Amino acid sequence: MTKNYDVVVIGAGPAGYVGAIRCAQLGLKTACVDEWIGKHGAPALGGTCLNAGCIPSKALLESSEFFERIRHGGEAHGIVAGDVGLDVGAMIDHKDKIVRELTGGIETLFKANGIEWIQGHGQLLPDRQVRVSVPDGGEQTLSADNVILATGSAPVAIDAAPLEGNRIVDSAGALNWTEVPQRLGIIGAGVIGLELGSVWRRLGSEVTLLEAQDVFLSMADQQLARTSLKLFGKQGLDIRLSACVKSTRVTDTAVELEYEDPQGTHALSVDRLIVAVGRRPYTEGIASPETSLLYDEGSFIHVDENCSTNLPGVYAVGDVVRGPMLAHKGSEEGIAVAERIAGQSSTVNYETIPSVIYTHPEIAWVGKTEEALKKAGVACRSGVFPLTASGRARAMQQTEGMVKVLSEADTDEVLGVHILSAHASELIGQAVIAMEFESSSEDIARTVFAHPTLSEALHEAALYVDRRAIHIVNKKPS
Numbered sequence: 423m424t425k426n427y428d429v430v431v432i433g434a435g436p437a438g439y440v441g442a443i444r445c446a447q448l449g450l451k452t453a454c455v456d457e458w459i460g461k462h463g464a465p466a467l468g469g470t471c472l473n474a475g476c477i478p479s480k481a482l483l484e485s486s487e488f489f490e491r492i493r494h495g496g497e498a499h500g501i502v503a504g505d506v507g508l509d510v511g512a513m514i515d516h517k518d519k520i521v522r523e524l525t526g527g528i529e530t531l532f533k534a535n536g537i538e539w540i541q542g543h544g545q546l547l548p549d550r551q552v553r554v555s556v557p558d559g560g561e562q563t564l565s566a567d568n569v570i571l572a573t574g575s576a577p578v579a580i581d582a583a584p585l586e587g588n589r590i591v592d593s594a595g596a597l598n599w600t601e602v603p604q605r606l607g608i609i610g611a612g613v614i615g616l617e618l619g620s621v622w623r624r625l626g627s628e629v630t631l632l633e634a635q636d637v638f639l640s641m642a643d644q645q646l647a648r649t650s651l652k653l654f655g656k657q658g659l660d661i662r663l664s665a666c667v668k669s670t671r672v673t674d675t676a677v678e679l680e681y682e683d684p685q686g687t688h689a690l691s692v693d694r695l696i697v698a699v700g701r702r703p704y705t706e707g708i709a710s711p712e713t714s715l716l717y718d719e720g721s722f723i724h725v726d727e728n729c730s731t732n733l734p735g736v737y738a739v740g741d742v743v744r745g746p747m748l749a750h751k752g753s754e755e756g757i758a759v760a761e762r763i764a765g766q767s768s769t770v771n772y773e774t775i776p777s778v779i780y781t782h783p784e785i786a787w788v789g790k791t792e793e794a795l796k797k798a799g800v801a802c803r804s805g806v807f808p809l810t811a812s813g814r815a816r817a818m819q820q821t822e823g824m825v826k827v828l829s830e831a832d833t834d835e836v837l838g839v840h841i842l843s844a845h846a847s848e849l850i851g852q853a854v855i856a857m858e859f860e861s862s863s864e865d866i867a868r869t870v871f872a873h874p875t876l877s878e879a880l881h882e883a884a885l886y887v888d889r890r891a892i893h894i895v896n897k898k899p900s
């Protein structure tokens with residue numbers, strides 16, 4: 423017998439599960455279909471973000487930074503740590519425990535909200551029917567007034583480096599090693615490459631990142647990208663730009679790579695290799711061909727500005743649609759779609775979605791880069807405040823980095839804020855709120871910030887836009 427729902431969500435990652443909870447809050451009878459099997463063999467909610475992405479990587483980033491600070495961060499504070507041991511297995515167990523607690527938390531929220539969790543592989547059929555199949559061959563069909571497709575993304579694979587056991591892995595594989603590889607290679611110096619490279623370098627690996635582009639972090643403001651490249655180099659990350667991997671060979675003892683750069687062909691031998699060259703929407707077989715669901719280039723599901731597909735009552739949110747592949751972007755789309763299904767007129771402001779790279783220092787930004795504004799012919803003013811001039815940053819021994827505020831030349835509206843700093847991921851929220859309210863740099867400059875805090879660097883950068891920062895010498899615009 424076909425079960426009927428107001429909404430069936432396919433995918434329980436941060437786009438799908440958040441959308442499902444919002445649907446249920448609005449009184450809609452909701453089911454969420456998901457096929458994820460967790461590390462220990464049991465079905466798990468939360469998708470990549472909770473099981474194999476944001477949360478486990480942040481747990482390991484935190485643990486590895488803790489280790490590094492204990493080993494090297496104490497001297498200036500008069501703390502001598504002596505010999506510090508490392509139990510990578512226990513670190514991985516700690517990470518797994520956090521994942522279990524959080525995925526279990528979503529299960530609790532589903533129960534509390536009356537959402538039915540249906541385990542299995544979902545596929546959209548015509549007329550908003552959803553077929554759910556399970557590995558043992560079982561199958562059921564659901565029927566819904568509305569379907570939300572939220573099946574997320576998967577790592578991009580490259581022919582030059584096919585995955586192989588524990589030796590050549592993708593981002594998920596690199597979260598479960600129980601010993602530290604001595605020599606670690608990473609293909610791709612993007613968000614994942616830098617985060618995982620930071621984890622394993624702190625734990626003791628010699629890390630080499632091979633990046634095909636000639637520009638480091640092309641999506642970030644280049645003033646911050648250039649500074650961070652130098653900082654990461656000093657930390658010991660060997661980042662080689664314009665390096666295109668041609669082949670890999672796994673031997674008994676190593677992974678042998680061949681890559682090309684403008685100087686020629688080079689060989690590199692590593693113990694382990696991570697492939698982190700981007701993610702692609704996970705949409706194969708998401709809809710049966712009879713549905714005529716429309717796709718964009720790159721297998722993204724085609725949607726309008728409100729995440730409606732070409733099929734009435736069928737929506738798509740998160741990594742399967744255009745826009746940045748970010749958990750928080752997907753969650754907001756899930757919420758907006760749930761509210762639109764319930765008759766409200768919610769939208770997502772795509773102009774104010776923050777990006778964060780969880781290196782140390784962290785890199786976070788919202789809005790446009792200086793390069794993008796120049797390219798678009800938008801005249802802007804810029805205020806930059808270095809962390810060396812922040813009292814709190816000095817007390818924390820965290821003086822690397824800067825805050826940069828960009829505002830429109832005539833109106834002074836803030837168009838972008840870029841932060842390279844400890845805790846940039848937290849600081850950027852202030853800039854997001856400012857931009858959400860269409861603040862000017864003058865609005866931020868007139869706001870009272872607590873002293874001494876890192877947030878004062880945002881205040882000072884906003885003051886610098888008008889060349890009236892207090893704690894550095896203001897130079898005339900060049």
Ligand code: NAD
Binds near residue numbers: 617666
């Ligand atoms: P990415 O696009 O950030 O970086 C991939 C890098 O690999 C790029 O710099 C690209 O030039 C390079 N590359 C591609 N092919 C290559 C090749 N053959 N040889 C060498 N370099 C090559 O992708 P990612 O780091 O894999 O992350 C995937 C997605 O997941 C991104 O959209 C990212 O935003 C998201 N993500 C976000 C976070 C976060 O918000 N902190 C964390 C992890 C992942």
